[in-house]
Amino acid sequence: MPVSPLLVVTRLLRCLSIGLLLPCVPTGALAQQLASPRDTSFTVHSAYVKAKKQHPDISIARPPVPRGVRAQTKLTYCTPGSRALQLDVFYPKAKRRQQFPAVLLIHGGGWRSGDRSQHVPLAQQLAGRGFVAVTAEYRLSTEAPYPAAVQDLKAAIRWMRANARTYAIDTTRVAVWGFSAGGQLAALIGSTNGNSLFEAGSCHRPHSSAVQAIVDVDGILAFLHPESGEGNDSKSTSAATYWFGSNKLTRPDLWQQASALSYVGAGTPPMLFINSGVDRMHAGRDDMMRQLTALGIYTEVHSFPEAPHPFPLFNPWFQPTLEYTVNFLNKVFPRR
Template identity: 45%
Template sequence: MPLLSTVLAAALAATPACVEPPPDPSNTFDAARTYEKLVRDYPDIRIAADPLPAGVRKIGDQVYAQYGARCLKLDAYLPAGERLPVVVLVHGGGWKSGYRSEFVPMALRLARHGYAAVTVSYRLSGEARYPAAVQDVQAAVRWVRAHADELHIDPQRVALAGGSAGGQIASLAGVTAEAGEVKAIINIDGLSDFTSELALKHEDDPKKNPSSAGAWFGGRYAEQGALWQAASPIRYVRAGMPPILFIGSGQPRFSAGREEMMARMAQAGVASEKLILPETPHAFWLFDPWLQPTVDASLAFLYRYLR
C-alpha cells in the first residue's frame, strides 16, 4: 500500500497544472453579440437568463479531460434527488467559437424539472480539427458516467443535446458512442449530412475561404471528402441507435439532411421526432420566447426515452 501511494503521488506530481488558454478575440459567438444582430428584425426577443433554482446546486469548472497542460472543463447543475437522468449539453459556434455558458439557461430549466444538466467545453477547430470535438464530448459523457455516485445521477440514463455545430457534434457523438453510453439525443438546428446538396451549397461555398466546416475538416469537400462523410450523423443510422429529437429553426440550411436521416431511422425501426419553430433565426435557443418551447419539447421527449 505505501508503494501504491508513492506511485500515485509521483504520477500526480508529474501531471502538468491546468493552464487556461488566453481569451480569443475572434470567438464572438455568444448571446449578447447575437442579440445585437437579431434584435432589429426580432424586436420582442430577450436573452434567455435564469437564476439558479432553489434546490439546484452548481458544481463548476470540473476537469473532464487533460492534454498536457490544456484542460477541458464542464459545469454540472444538479437538482435534489438520487440516480437522476442527465443531459449533457454541447454549445454551438460553427465548430470554431462559442462557450459552454450558452446552454446554462436551458440547463437550469431542465434542472427545475428534475434532470441533471451538464454544460461542456471542447476543443474548437482553431485548436484541433475534426474529430477532436466529438472525442471530447464522448470523453465528457464517460466522465459523467464514471462520477455517477458523486453527481447522484444514473449512468444508464444519459442524453446528449446541442445546438448548431453542437447539435451536429451531439448527434455524431451519440450515434458513435459505445453501446449503452447515450440513450437519447436532441439535435437543435444542427447538420445531419455535410454531403447533402443543401449543406454543400453553404458549407462548401468557394467564396468562403475557408467555410466553418472546411476549417474544421482542414479542406473543402473535394480535398477532404472522406472526413465530410465520416462527420455526417446520417452515415451511422442503424437499429438500436438512440432516438433523436430534431428541433429546427426557420432556416433549413442549418439542419440539412434531417428529413433523410429521419426516413432512414424509420426504416431501421428507430424513433425520431421533430419540432420546427417557424420564422425563427438560427440560434433561437439563446432567446425567449423560443427557449421555452425548446425546453418543453425536450422534456416531453426525455420523459418518453430517458425516464
C-alpha cells in the same frame, strides 16, 4: 531553434493553394508559437444584436434559477496534452438511492467559437426538472481539427459516468443535446456509440461514452448533401473547412465521416429535432428521420419557421425548446 515566420507562411500558402490544410497545421513548439487567439465572434450578445434587427421583440433568456438546483463549476474532465478541458454540473438534490437521467449540453459557434456558458440557463432549468445537466467545453478548430471535438465530448460523457455516484446519475439514461455546431456534434456522438474512431486518450476509459437519446437543435446531419450550405469557400474559408483542415473537394471522406446520417443503424438512439426556419441548418434531417422510422426508432421534430438560427438562446423560443426537450426525454427515459 525558432522557425522562420516566412517559412511558415510559405508552407501555409502552398497548402491553401491546393485546398489542403490539415497536413500543414503546425505542431509542437511551432504550434505554440503560432497559436491562434480564441475566436469570440459568436456570443449570446452578438447573436442577440443581429437577430433583434429582424425580431425586435426578442429578449435574452435568463429565467430564475429553480429552487433546490445545485452547481459545481470549472471541473476538469480531461487533459489532452496540457489542455485542461472543463465542465459545469447542475443537479437536483437527491433523496437516498435516487438517480436522475443526465444530459450533456453542447454549445454552437461553427466549431471555432462559442462557449459552454451559453446554455447555463437551459442546464439550470433541466436540473429543476429532475435532470443532471452538464455544460462542457471542447477544443475548437483554432486549437485542434476534427475529430478532436468529438473525442473531447465523448470523454465528457465518460466523466459523467465515472462521477455518477457523486451527482446521482442514472448511467443507463444519458442524453446528448446540442445547438448548431453543437447539434451536429450531438448527432454524431449519439450515432457513433461504440465507434473506436471517435474515442481517444486515457480519460475515464473504463467507462462508456454511449448515449441513449439525442436532441439536435438546428445542427446539420450531412455535410455532403443537396440541402447543405457548408463548405462554400468562394468568398472566405468556411467554418467547416477550418474544422476539417481541408475543403470538401480535397477530403470528401472526412466530411462524409463526420455526418451523423452516415451511421444510422439499429443501435441509433431516439432523436428529437428542434429547428428554426433556416433549412440549411438541418441538412439531412428528413433523410435521417425516414431511416430511423424505417428501423422502428422513435423520432420527432418541432419547428419554429419564423425563428432565427440562434432561437434557443432567446425568448419567446427558450421555454418551448425546454418543454420539447423535457417531454421527449421523459418519453424515452421513463421515470423510475
